[in-house]
Structures are given as C-alpha cells and as structure tokens.
Amino acid sequence: MxxxxxxxxxxxxxxxxxxxxxxxxxxxQHMRAAGEPVRDQSFPEHWLAQVPVPDRSGALERxxxxxxQPLEPMLQALGRLAALGSRAVAIACNxxxxxxxxxxQRFPQIELLHVAREVAAHLSARGETQVALMAxxxxxxxxxxxxxxxxxxxxxxxxxxxxxRMLMRGIYEGVKAGDLPLAEALFSEVALRLSQRHGDxxxxxxxxxxxxxxxxxxxxxxxxxxxxARVLASALAERAYARA
Amino acid sequence: MxxxxxxxxxxxxxxxxxxxxxxxxxxxQHMRAAGEPVRDQSFPEHWLAQVPVPDRSGALERxxxxxxQPLEPMLQALGRLAALGSRAVAIACNxxxxxxxxxxQRFPQIELLHVAREVAAHLSARGETQVALMAxxxxxxxxxxxxxxxxxxxxxxxxxxxxxRMLMRGIYEGVKAGDLPLAEALFSEVALRLSQRHGDxxxxxxxxxxxxxxxxxxxxxxxxxxxxARVLASALAERAYARA
Numbered sequence: 001m002x003x004x005x006x007x008x009x010x011x012x013x014x015x016x017x018x019x020x021x022x023x024x025x026x027x028x029q030h031m032r033a034a035g036e037p038v039r040d041q042s043f044p045e046h047w048l049a050q051v052p053v054p055d056r057s058g059a060l061e062r063x064x065x066x067x068x069q070p071l072e073p074m075l076q077a078l079g080r081l082a083a084l085g086s087r088a089v090a091i092a093c094n095x096x097x098x099x100x101x102x103x104x105q106r107f108p109q110i111e112l113l114h115v116a117r118e119v120a121a122h123l124s125a126r127g128e129t130q131v132a133l134m135a136x137x138x139x140x141x142x143x144x145x146x147x148x149x150x151x152x153x154x155x156x157x158x159x160x161x162x163x164x165r166m167l168m169r170g171i172y173e174g175v176k177a178g179d180l181p182l183a184e185a186l187f188s189e190v191a192l193r194l195s196q197r198h199g200d201x202x203x204x205x206x207x208x209x210x211x212x213x214x215x216x217x218x219x220x221x222x223x224x225x226x227x228x229a230r231v232l233a234s235a236l237a238e239r240a241y242a243r244a
Numbered sequence: 245m246x247x248x249x250x251x252x253x254x255x256x257x258x259x260x261x262x263x264x265x266x267x268x269x270x271x272x273q274h275m276r277a278a279g280e281p282v283r284d285q286s287f288p289e290h291w292l293a294q295v296p297v298p299d300r301s302g303a304l305e306r307x308x309x310x311x312x313q314p315l316e317p318m319l320q321a322l323g324r325l326a327a328l329g330s331r332a333v334a335i336a337c338n339x340x341x342x343x344x345x346x347x348x349q350r351f352p353q354i355e356l357l358h359v360a361r362e363v364a365a366h367l368s369a370r371g372e373t374q375v376a377l378m379a380x381x382x383x384x385x386x387x388x389x390x391x392x393x394x395x396x397x398x399x400x401x402x403x404x405x406x407x408x409r410m411l412m413r414g415i416y417e418g419v420k421a422g423d424l425p426l427a428e429a430l431f432s433e434v435a436l437r438l439s440q441r442h443g444d445x446x447x448x449x450x451x452x453x454x455x456x457x458x459x460x461x462x463x464x465x466x467x468x469x470x471x472x473a474r475v476l477a478s479a480l481a482e483r484a485y486a487r488a
Contacts, residue, residue: 012284013271017264020292024257040256041296048264048292052285080328 002044003088005240006081006110008074010050011093015208015229019092020048022233030237044240047084049077056095057138071099078103082110088239089113090232094135094206098142111239116148118235119204119228124152128202128224132157132194134167134187135206145206157198163190167210175209183213191220202226246288247332249484250325250354252318254294255337259452259473263336264292266477274481288484291328293321300339301382315343322347326354332483333357334476338379338450342386355483360392362479363448363472368396372446372468376401376438378411378431379450389450401442407434411454419453427457435464446470 007023009016023046028038036042054069074096081089088111091097097115104112123131131154133145140158149156159167166186174183187210191203202224205211211227214220251267253260267290272282280286298313318340325333332355335341341359348356367375375398377389384402393400403411410430418427431454435447446468449455455471458464 010284010287010289013268013287013290014265017261017268020261020264020294021258024261024294027257040254041298043254043257043294043296045254045296046257046294048294050264050268050287050290050292052287052289054285084324 001243002240003242004045004047004085005236006078006084006086006089007046007048007092007236008077008081008089008096009048009092010077011053011056011091011096013050016048016050016092018208019090019229019233020046022230023090023236026230026234026237027240029234030241044237045085046240047081047086049081051077053096056093056098057136060095060098060138060141070096071102074099074103075106078107078110078112082107086110088236090236091115092229094144094208094228095138095142097144098138113232113235113239114148115228115232116145116206117151119145119226119231120148120152120154122231122235123149123154123202123226126202128154130155130157130198130201132159132198132201132203133206134159134190134194134203134210136171137164137168139206140164145204157194157201159190159194163193166190167207170213171207171209175213180213183209184217184219187213188217188219191223191225195223200224204228245487246484247486248289248291248329249480250322250328250330250333251290251292251336251480252321252325252333252340253292253336254321255297255300255335255340257294260292260294260336262452263334263473263477264290266474267334267480270474270478270481271484273478274485288481289329290484291325291330293325295321297340300337300342301380304339304342304382304385314340315346318343318347319350322351322354322356326351330354332480334480335359336473338388338452338472339382339386341388342382357476357479357483358392359472359476360389361395363389363470363475364392364396364398366475366479367393367398367446367470370446372398374401374442374445375399376403376442376445376447377450378403378434378438378447378454380415381408381412383450384408389448401438401445403434403438407437410434411451414457415451415453419457424457427453428461428463431457432461432463435467435469439467444468448472
C-alpha cells in the first residue's frame with residue numbers, strides 16, 4: 001500500500017514537469033531495489049499542481065505586502081493537494097522554500113518536504129564533509145541551504161561576489177535566454193574554482209537552471225555535482241512507499 | 245485570462261510526466277507565436293492526476309466485469325480534475341480512449357479531448373491524404389484511429405499481421421524491456437515498409453512507446469512521423485488559451 005503524494009509546481013512549469021519525471025524515475029528505482037517488477041499499477045498515486053505564482057526572487061527583495069505575494073497561490077494549491085489526500089508534498093522550486101515554514105504551519109496534516117534539509121540529510125548520509133553552493137542571489141539571501149547544512153554539521157562554502165555574478169549571468173543570459181554555451185562556460189568556471197578552493201567538495205546545484213546548463217559539460221567531469229531536485233524526488237518517493 | 249486544464253495520467257506514469265513536458269512546450273510556443281514573453285506566470289493553471297489504472301489492453305481482451313476495471317479509477321480521477329476547475333482534460337494514453345465516450349458522458353461540464361480526433365483534425369488541416377497507423381493490438385481492436393480518420397475523410401492504412409507482430413515485439417521486448425536497439429530496428433522496418441507501400445504517407449505513432457524507440461533513428465529520416473501526444477498536448481494548450 002502506497003501513500004498519495006503531491007507536487008507543488010508551476011515555478012517554473014518546465015521544472016515542475018521535470019520533477020514529475022524525476023519522481024517517476026525514483027519510484028521505478030525503488031521497485032527495482034525491492035526486487036519488484038516495474039508496473040504502471042505499482043506507482044503511488046501522485047498529483048501535480050502547476051499554478052501561476054508571482055516571481056519568488058522579486059518578492060524576496062521587497063518589503064511589506066509585496067513580499068508575501070507568492071504565498072497566497074501556494075497556500076491555495078497546497079490546500080487542494082491536501083484535499084486530494086496527499087500525505088507528503090514536495091515544492092518544485094528552491095526559492096519558494098523561503099515560505100516553507102508558513103506553508104507547513106497552515107497544513108500540519110501533511111508533511112511538506114524541505115529541499116535543503118533533504119539535501120543536507122543526503123550529503124550527511126553519504127559521509128560528505130565539505131559542501132559548496134551554486135545558487136541565485138535570492139537563495140543566498142534567505143540562507144536556505146546554509147541553515148540546513150549547519151544543522152547537519154556541514155559547512156557551506158559560498159562563491160565570491162564575482163562568481164555569484166557569473167552564476168546570475170549564466171542563469172539569466174544563459175539558460176533562461178537560450179544561450180546554453182554561455183551558461184555552460186560560466187557554470188563550469190565557477191564549479192571548477194569551488195573545487196580548486198575546497199578540494200573534495202560536494203557542489204550543490206541549488207537552482208534548477210544550473211543542471212540544465214551543465215548537462216554533459218566535459219569540463220566538470222569528475223566533480224561531485226549534486227542535483228537537489230533529484231534528491232527531493234527520491235525523498236518524496238520514499239514517503240510514498242512508507243507504510244501508513 | 246486562461247482556462248484551467250487537466251491531464252489524466254498514470255498510464256503509464258512516465259508517459260504522463262512526458263505529456264506535461266509537451267504541454268508546457270506547447271504553451272511556450274503559443275506565447276511566442278502571440279509575441280508575448282514566456283513567463284512562469286503566463287502559463288495556464290494545470291493539474292496532472294497520476295492514478296493507478298488496471299491494464300487497459302488486458303481489459304479490452306476480456307468480457308464481463310473485467311472489461312470495465314479501468315473505468316472506475318479513471319472516473320474518480322476525472323471527477324477530481326473537474327472539481328479542481330478543469331474546463332478541458334486530456335488523457336495521456338492511447339488505449340484508455342476506449343472508455344472516452346463513457347467518461348465524457350459522465351462529466352458533460354468538461355471537454356474531454358479525444359486523441360484520435362485531434363490527430364485526424366491536425367492531419368486534415370495539414371492537407372494529408374494518406375495515413376498509416378503504428379499501434380498496439382488493443383488500439384487496432386477498438387479501431388480508435390480508423391473511425392476518427394474516416395470521419396475526417398482520411399484512409400487509415402494498417403500494417404500486415406507480420407508487421408503488427410513486429411510492432412508488439414518492439415514495444416514489449418524492445419522499449420518496455422529496455423532493449424532500444426531492437427525496438428529501433430523493428431519500428432524502422434515497419435515504418436519504411438508502410439512508406440514504400442503507401443508513398444507520401446503520414447505515419448501515426450499511435451502508442452507512446454513507438455516515439456521512444458524511434459528517437460533519432462537515421463533510417464526513418466525524411467518520413468512523416470506523427471506523434472499523437474504532441475498533437476494532443478497542443479490541442480490542450482489551445483483550449484487553455486481559448487477565451488471563456
């Protein structure tokens with residue numbers, strides 16, 4: 001017997017669609033690891049909500065009412081995922097986790113997974129001791145990963161101000177604007193510098209655009225790149241297969 | 245203002261996840277065609293239900309109660325998609341369309357898209373005059389595409405009995421079992437034969453496994469292969485952007 005789970009997406013919709021793919025992959029892996037055949041009927045029931053949510057990074061730069069704009073549509077969608085029977089829900093957006101505590105508080109009957117805590121637990125279990133973070137300015141601002149990693153006793157190395165600008169350029173002028181070679185060059189350079197500075201370091205790609213820009217990049221071959229969406233999708237699959 | 249739409253998936257879950265990707269692509273294309281910027285917030289709200297549904301092909305071979313097993317979970321999921329506000333719903337499985345009429349009848353307030361009718365309309369609008377169908381035995385049995393194409397005045401050329409066996413082998417021993425080279429060889433051979441027999445023919449890949457097996461196959465380069473999932477995803481995007 002599996003549990004119904006939900007995915008809160010739309011931030012952006014392509015990342016939400018890709019998260020479902022990763023979740024389905026993780027479920028198939030779970031079945032194979034348990035020695036069970038992978039059949040359509042053995043997958044847990046899951047629902048994806050792709051709802052329009054005002055820009056998360058923009059809201060985090062504002063104060064007053066504007067700062068809370070993304071909360072309302074997320075609360076509504078989460079309430080509906082809960083009503084559909086979801087026992088656990090994952091949010092398919094790093095930056096949206098800035099509102100995690102408020103969302104979880106409002107719906108105590110569901111477990112709202114936290115991407116950074118799942119990544120910290122995953123790295124801790126793997127025995128990593130050094131972690132570096134590639135992310136957006138918004139994610140650095142709310143210290144999403146720093147806090148979760150610190151709670152697991154893991155240091156979080158940050159890029160320099162110049163490297164952060166390179167990341168933002170790779171995300172906005174690279175991936176989002178469709179210039180993948182530019183993104184790959186910028187992301188690779190930052191990843192290599194982090195690895196040179198911190199040695200055997202696990203590098204967290206804490207923005208969904210980063211893995212897209214680094215896909216198949218030869219320059220970063222051998223680096224320990226961690227995709228939080230993949231870790232979060234596995235964590236959600238675990239919840240789905242947990243006994244009630 | 246966009247309309248809320250739904251996707252009835254889980255048949256199988258990987259095809260459902262891929263359908264969301266195609267729908268998101270189709271929406272982005274719609275925005276670009278309209279000269280609008282592609283922003284997260286400009287996508288229509290959409291919901292994906294991935295529910296366990298008993299084997300569709302198996303049910304179509306049975307009579308009595310067994311023949312209706314897949315209907316109940318599809319009705320339940322469709323009712324919930326309707327309750328979430330969906331005005332139009334697409335089913336991410338060819339064979340499940342055997343129950344289309346019953347599902348549509350039960351929920352007259354939503355438009356339940358029909359993959360074969362959308363493909364027929366698409367091919368008709370493109371000015372095609374010859375169509376061939378690569379599908380599963382179950383899809384041939386219920387004449388899913390033949391009927392819809394005939395209603396649009398289009399002939400539907402079918403593979404020979406031997407070619408159908410090649411398709412079933414490519415689907416089950418090839419794609420589903422992870423032997424992609426076998427699938428590519430079998431699917432390519434059937435596609436080439438259809439093209440040799442019927443000349444300038446549009447070949448409908450009426451089973452979600454077929455495009456997976458033919459991805460990047462050089463042998464079929466230049467053939468007019470039609471992916472119904474892509475056509476259905478575009479049709480759903482059209483409904484989402486239609487004025488209320």
